[in-house]
Amino acid sequence: MRRRREARERRELQGAGREMWEYFQSIPTPLEEFDQEEERERAAATAAVPEPAVAEPAVVVDDFLPPDFVAPSQREMAGLMMAWPGPLVVDGEIVTCSGCESYRDWIVLHAQGRVWLRCRAGHETRETGLDTAWFNRNSGPMTEEHASYQDGIRFLGH
Numbered sequence: 491m492r493r494r495r496e497a498r499e500r501r502e503l504q505g506a507g508r509e510m511w512e513y514f515q516s517i518p519t520p521l522e523e524f525d526q527e528e529e530r531e532r533a534a535a536t537a538a539v540p541e542p543a544v545a546e547p548a549v550v551v552d553d554f555l556p557p558d559f560v561a562p563s564q565r566e567m568a569g570l571m572m573a574w575p576g577p578l579v580v581d582g583e584i585v586t587c588s589g590c591e592s593y594r595d596w597i598v599l600h601a602q603g604r605v606w607l608r609c610r611a612g613h614e615t616r617e618t619g620l621d622t623a624w625f626n627r628n629s630g631p632m633t634e635e636h637a638s639y640q641d642g643i644r645f646l647g648h
């Protein structure tokens with residue numbers, strides 16, 4: 491008699507335990523929910539940032555090159571340029587070309603926040619003593635637009 495009741499109680503307990511187990515199985519654990527959240531965020535981020543176009547890596551690679559070693563004529567860069575017929579004084583000294591020692595008849599190019607000097611012989615040197623502010627102070631209003639760097643320097647007489 492007593493044993494039977496115990497057995498029945500045990501069965502009921504087991505039944506309740508199984509229901510509980512099934513209930514817990516049916517709800518996602520907090521960790522799973524977190525994973526799903528992350529998954530959604532990742533998917534959204536991927537959708538927001540499209541794969542770069544095939545043509546773009548060239549621009550990225552360009553940034554890895556030391557700018558001092560890539561002359562303006564060697565790459566496509568948009569910039570402003572002006573002729574500077576006389577001697578150019580930077581930090582109290584007349585600039586001379588490291589390639590041919592010429593000291594006048596420059597083309598001054600401003601591109602990407604940097605100033606380059608090009609001598610009559612075509613040597614191009616970045617002039618770190620000159621900056622955007624200097625260029626803007628010394629250049630007049632833009633009067634001509636050129637399709638390429640080469641067009642620009644030809645127009646300015648080089």
Ligand SMILES: [Zn+2]
Pocket residue numbers: 587588589590591592609610611612613
């Ligand atoms: Zn030179």
